[in-house]
Amino acid sequence: MKGIEIAKRLKISTSALRHYESWGIIPKVERAANGYRVYTKEHEAYFQCIRALNAGFGLDLVREVMPRVMNREKLEALWLINKEQVNLYGEKQAVQKTVELLDLEELTNLPKYTDKAWFMIGEAARIAKVSTSSIRHWEKEGLIKPERHIESGFRVYSPSDIRKVLVIRTVQRVAYSLDIVREILVELDNHNIAQAKEMALQALQYIDHRLVEQVRGIASLHNLFEVCSAKGL
Numbered sequence: 001m002k003g004i005e006i007a008k009r010l011k012i013s014t015s016a017l018r019h020y021e022s023w024g025i026i027p028k029v030e031r032a033a034n035g036y037r038v039y040t041k042e043h044e045a046y047f048q049c050i051r052a053l054n055a056g057f058g059l060d061l062v063r064e065v066m067p068r069v070m071n072r073e074k075l076e077a078l079w080l081i082n083k084e085q086v087n088l089y090g091e092k093q094a095v096q097k098t099v100e101l102l103d104l105e106e107l108t109n110l111p112k113y114t115d116k117a118w119f120m121i122g123e124a125a126r127i128a129k130v131s132t133s134s135i136r137h138w139e140k141e142g143l144i145k146p147e148r149h150i151e152s153g154f155r156v157y158s159p160s161d162i163r164k165v166l167v168i169r170t171v172q173r174v175a176y177s178l179d180i181v182r183e184i185l186v187e188l189d190n191h192n193i194a195q196a197k198e199m200a201l202q203a204l205q206y207i208d209h210r211l212v213e214q215v216r217g218i219a220s221l222h223n224l225f226e227v228c229s230a231k232g233l
Contacts, residue, residue: 001039010051025066045227052220056213057084092207094129098170099200118156128165138168171199
C-alpha cells in the first residue's frame with residue numbers, strides 16, 4: 001500500500017505517517033526498488049490505532065503503548081491504558097466535587113478535614129488532586145493568595161483557598177487562558193458562581209467525551225492485537 005492511500009483513509013498527511021515511523025511506534029517499513037515506502041495492512045492497523053488512541057489518551061501515552069505492542073508486551077500496554085482510565089475517573093470525581101462546592105459559601109464538607117481551619121500545601125494538593133508545583137504557579141500568577149503561618153512562615157491555605165484551587169483546576173480544562181480564570185475567580189469572590197459553574201459543567205462534558213474516545217481507542221487497540229495475532233506476531 002502507498003502512504004497516500006492510508007493518509008486519505010485516516011484524513012491525515014503523509015508527513016504524519018513519517019513522523020510516527022521516525023518515533024519508532026510502527027513496525028519497520030520496507031522500501032520498493034524505486035525507493036518508495038511500502039506499507040502493509042499491519043501498518044494500516046497501527047496507524048488506525050495510533051489515531052484512535054491519540055483522540056482519547058494523547059500522543060504521550062501512544063508513544064509508550066505502541067512500542068510495547070510491537071514487542072508483544074500486550075499486558076503491559078493494557079495496564080498503561082487502564083492507569084489512564086483510572087486517572088480520568090479521578091478527574092471526573094474532582095470536577096464533580098468542584099460543581100458541588102461552587103454552591104457552598106465555605107468548604108465545610110471535607111471528610112477528615114472538617115476540624116481544620118488551615119491546610120498545608122501538600123494537603124491542599126491532595127484534596128484538589130493537583131501538584132504542589134501547580135499551586136505555587138497559580139500563586140505566582142496571583143490567582144490565589146495564601147497567608148503565612150505566624151510561627152513557621154509556611155504557606156497555609158484556608159478552605160476558601162482550596163475552593164479556588166478546585167475552581168482553577170476545573171476551569172483550565174476548558175479555558176486555557178489565565179485571564180479567563182482570573183475573571184471567573186473575580187465573579188466567585190463577588191458570589192456570582194454562574195459562570196464558574198458553567199465552566200465546570202463544560203469540563204464534565206469534556207471528560208465524558210474523552211471517555212467515549214478512550215473506548216474507541218481501546219477497540220482499535222484490540223483490532224491491532226487481532227491483526228498482529230493473525231500474522232503470528
